[in-house]
Amino acid sequence: MEDGFARITREADLPAEFPRAVLDEADWVAEAPRVSGEDLTELPFVTIDPPGAMDLDQAVHLERLGGGYRVWYAIADVGAFVRPGGAVDAEARVRGETVYLPAGKVPLHPTVLSEGAASLLPGATRPAAVWRIDLDADGRTLGADVRRALVRSRERLDYAYVQAAVETGTADGTLGLLAEIGPLRLELERERGGVTLPTPEQEVAPADGGYRLEYRVPLPAEAWNAQISLLTGMAAATMMLDAEIGLLRVLPPPQPDDLAKVRRVAAALGVAWADDATYGEVVHGLDAKSPQQAAFLHESRVLLRGSGYVAFDGAPPPLADHAAVGAPYAHVTAPLRRLADRYATEVCLAVAAGEPVPEDVARALPELPPLMAAAGRRGSAVERACVDLVEAFLLRDSIGEAFEAAVIDVSADGRGGQVQLVEPAVIARCDGALPLGENVTVRLVQADPATREVRFALA
Secondary structure, eight states, X not given: OHHHHHHHHHHTTOOSSOOHHHHHHHHHHHHSOOOOSEEOTTSOEEEEESTTOOOOOEEEEEEEETTEEEEEEEEEOGGGXXXXXXXXXXXXXXXXBOEEETTEEEOSSXXXXXXXXXXXXXXXXXXXXXXXXXXXXXXXXXXXXXXXXXEEEEEEEEHHHHHHHHHTTOOOHHHHHHHHHHHHHHHHHHHHTOOOOOOOEEEEEEETTEEEEEEEOOOHHHHHHHHHHHHHHHHHHHHHHHHTEEEEEEBOOOOHHHHHHHHHHHHHHTOOOOTTOOHHHHHTTOOTTSHHHHHHHHHGGGGGOOOEEEEEESSOOSOOEETTTTEEOOOOXXXXXXXXXXXXXXXXXXXXXXOOOOHHHHHHGGGHHHHHHHHHHHHHHHHHHHHHHHHHHHHTTOTTOEEEEEEEEEOTTSSEEEEEESSSOOEEEEESXXXXXXXXXXXXXXXXXXXXXXXXXXX
């Protein structure tokens, strides 16, 4: 397995380690960040991340404000450390984003920054870009601002802790308000026609010194936390569009042919879709444990393909919306792990302060969409290859055995498709005349860790 992960890393041409000049510069800037802005260390921020995470981009503090709410969202100020044109900046352009593997990760920045001096670790005073967003009683945005400041996170929490606190009635302060604001924002997302797919995530997880595959269903607390990030990204996009300069994350609306096809799939699988209902309204409340609904969710992903970045300096771009968000949107909340976020944040900081966007930032904006597209393709390919490897490795001694599965995709020629096994958590090619959305028994005919191929046949 370890050899297989190493081969995937080589195939994707992922950098094995940072050049000496990058590490030297990172060590230096970690000790001497460009600190500016006001002191907000009195605000009791907390971070909410997966267990064990050290690259903490975001910290949140929520307050009641009259009949509504105030959201404080502190984002790691990578710009306080990384000098444009320096060695760390140049290497970050090569990498684009952090790539996660089951056996570790290939970080965007040296860990002295991403897991140390720039990370919003609890108890440490850190420079941050702090968003202040006021909401009404329904969770709608009333106003937004962003500024540089010093912050100090109080606790590093994980999703399970937050969920348990809410369910046991012990959540107060920020956690209690997150359970109010999150559902309000989800309801507004549905009103906008936005989409959050209720699908389990196929993940590789450590197990007994090795690895296992599992379908992980995100907790409600994860969706609430994600809504705070989306809220901030929407505020950033609005700010940049008003200033006529920036970097957006966009997704075109579905093509009519694709929409018609997915409607036909819904009808065939018995998924209700009223004529006046949006795709987001349809998927809300679907149960991915149902074979028919799981198949529909898989088939309908075609409606969410084609996202990318667009830079502009002057008139807003023809396509400024993100169809899955249902509004203009920008990536600004993960600068430790994603290159684009640092630049978009610098634009917003300048706009909010009434200052010109720095020339080096404005010059870099047109270069970012192709850099991020390449990084995104590479990261997705690595993730898929790792899952394929674990699937093949776990099943390598089970050739000829039968498994229960749900049919989630059927090829156009009707000779095969994809099935989702109940156990282990495998999604793979299957030959035969498959009934979409039905439970079937399949037989394993190939599981080769060397080629990372798994194939079944209808039993």
